[in-house]
Amino acid sequence: MRRAPVPAALVCGTLLLLSACARSTGAERPPGVPTGVTAEAGSATSVHVMWNRVTGDPPVTAYWVYRGRAKVAEVPGDRHMVDVPRLRPGTSYVFTVRARDADGRLGPASRSVRASTPAAVAADASPPSRPGTLRGKPVGSRAAQLSWGAARDDREVVSYDVYQGDTKIHSVGGQQTATVVTGLRPGTRYRFTVRARDAADNLSPASAAVRLTTAPGADQGAATAPAGFRASTHRADGAYHIDLSWVPPRTDGVVTEYEVHLDGRPATSLVFGGNPPRDRASYSFYVGREPGVEHRVRLRARLPDGTWGALSEERTVTTGADG
Known part of the structure; x- marks a missing residue:
């Protein structure tokens, strides 16, 4: 089979999702937007807020957490969660998160997430039982x-x-x-x-x-790799595209960013906005107009702690083979 170099159109492009190509690290830029923000009631008077760590240069040194327009917590840059206390029972709240870098620049607010505290429980002084075998x-x-x-x-x-x-x-x-x-x-x-x-x-x-x-070395573990990874091709408007689908890895947060490897090297990255898929995700990208070209493709996720997870299994596809 003939092999083709990675087309320039693949390295920078947007199809089904936002595809991020060049990432400026200029010192004049503020920190990025925190992704993967979630909020869940921890009790009738508290909400647990989590987000993915933001990487940048200069590094992020703090996160500011807002309830509505009010700043309610400041968290060190090496953490990505906080419990917001002293809330009202049976009430719905909206939270956002912003990153602050070592030079004092405050980045844009994350998307808003909503959480509702359960109703108050009168005169409850009995704690739950000890969780079962861990x-x-x-x-x-x-x-x-x-x-x-x-x-x-x-x-x-x-x-x-x-x-x-x-x-x-x-x-x-x-x-x-x-x-x-x-x-x-x-x-x-x-x-x-x-x-x-x-x-x-x-x-x-x-x-x-x-x-x-944990195991020694740089291995990040199979469980951090996207599962059920599939790849196929289709032809549209005289050009060929590779179609990917996968199940996001289970982590202690939300996965919003992935990196696609084509023929053994990183080719493009993609970021899910809004509500990233928790079950099966999909993505499609352009690879050229020539039929009969073989490509190898893999995928990995950026974990909530800011590190890259393990690569998925490698799949081989040939343009034109799937129609």
């Missing part, structure tokens, strides 16, 4: 997969808090009993526990701890 396993060198048994409460478990040592690093909804923690260091031993929280902000005792050691 299990964990390293996923390569930079991630860990955790799962636990559901806690019980006389009313309702609203959320689960995940701790690394004595530090809370993540929170999930009360119906979720598993997560993937990213941003870990290779060859490092970690200790995790989980606590349940009810609407009255009562915290359960910590689960039994699980200890694990």
Whole structure:
């Protein structure tokens, strides 16, 4: 089969999604927009807000979190989550996040996300039970997969808090009993526990701890790679396009950015705005007008901690072979 060089039209283009090509790192530019922002009630009086870390030069040193127009929290640049307390029960709130760099520049606000606190629970002083057996396993060198048994409460478990040592690093909804923690260091031993929280902000005792050691080296782990990766081609208006689809990796946040590798090298990146897909995602891009050209294609995700995940399986396609 004949092989063609990566067409210039592929390196900079927008089709189904926003495709980001050149990324300026000029010192005059403010930080970028935080992506992957989510907000979920942690109790009747608190909301847990998360976002993806913003990379830049100069580096981001802080994140400002807003409830409506009011700034309610300032978070150090090495974190990407915060609990917003002292809220009203049974109330809907809107949150945004902005990044601030080392030179004091404040970037644009993220998209708005909404969360509603549950109704108040009168005279509830009973915490949930201790979560069931916590299990964990390293996923390569930079991630860990955790799962636990559901806690019980006389009313309702609203959320689960995940701790690394004595530090809370993540929170999930009360119906979720598993997560993937990213941003870990290779060859490092970690200790995790989980606590349940009810609407009255009562915290359960910590689960039994699980200890694990990440793999050495630079491997980022198969679980951080897009799953179910498929590739095919189609012809439209006299030109050929490669069509991709995949299932986003499970992480402790939202994946909004991907990098496409064509014939062994990065070719283009894409960023989902609005509500990034949680199930199957798709993307299509131009590769030229000549039939019978073979291409190898892979994909990887930028994880919420700002690092790149593992590459997907490689697929080989030939222009014209799929019609």
